Amino acid sequence: xxxxxxxxxxxxxxxxxxxxxxxxxxxxxxxxxxxxxxxxxxxxxxxxxxxxxxxxxxxxxxxxxxxxxxxxxxxxxxxxxxxxxxxxxxxxxxxxxxxxxxxxxxxxxxxxxxxxxxxxxxxxxxxxxxxxxxxxxxxxxxxxxxxxxxxxxxxxxxxxx
Numbered sequence: 001x002x003x004x005x006x007x008x009x010x011x012x013x014x015x016x017x018x019x020x021x022x023x024x025x026x027x028x029x030x031x032x033x034x035x036x037x038x039x040x041x042x043x044x045x046x047x048x049x050x051x052x053x054x055x056x057x058x059x060x061x062x063x064x065x066x067x068x069x070x071x072x073x074x075x076x077x078x079x080x081x082x083x084x085x086x087x088x089x090x091x092x093x094x095x096x097x098x099x100x101x102x103x104x105x106x107x108x109x110x111x112x113x114x115x116x117x118x119x120x121x122x123x124x125x126x127x128x129x130x131x132x133x134x135x136x137x138x139x140x141x142x143x144x145x146x147x148x149x150x151x152x153x154x155x156x157x158x159x160x161x
Contacts (some may be wrong), residue, residue: 036076052150055150067111067112075105076146105124106124126149
């Protein structure tokens with residue numbers, strides 16, 4: 001029963017994710033039930049996936065006029081390790097900086113005026129995520145390491161085209 005509920009929640013998120021991004025941006029989750037590391041609770045998993053779509057939507061505001069970006073996220077491994085049931089409100093995520101760095105795999109297509117100008121696969125990882133400073137505005141964001149990594153990729157890869 002829990003498995004079918006989990007699949008229903010993930011399917012809803014995928015549908016919402018694809019339509020939630022801005023006009024120049026499309027974000028899709030490909031087989032999110034197979035992602036390496038998402039929270040175990042349905043509501044936390046839903047929040048993570050929804051929050052990442054919103055973040056991509058924010059990044060899309062910097063796309064030049066006429067450019068469109070399609071992002072298919074095929075894997076996520078959040079920074080840290082999750083320890084189920086370690087707190088009263090849910091699971092606890094501990095970040096130690098050992099082999100628990102964040103990882104996101106993105107298949108992307110960037111087009112301008114209907115013509116593909118770049119596409120590829122980006123395997124984003126930040127092995128020194130705890131050593132790099134984060135913006136003060138992101139200090140309390142549970143996805144600050146993943147967002148910083150995605151933002152760095154976006155600036156270096158997408159905005160350079």
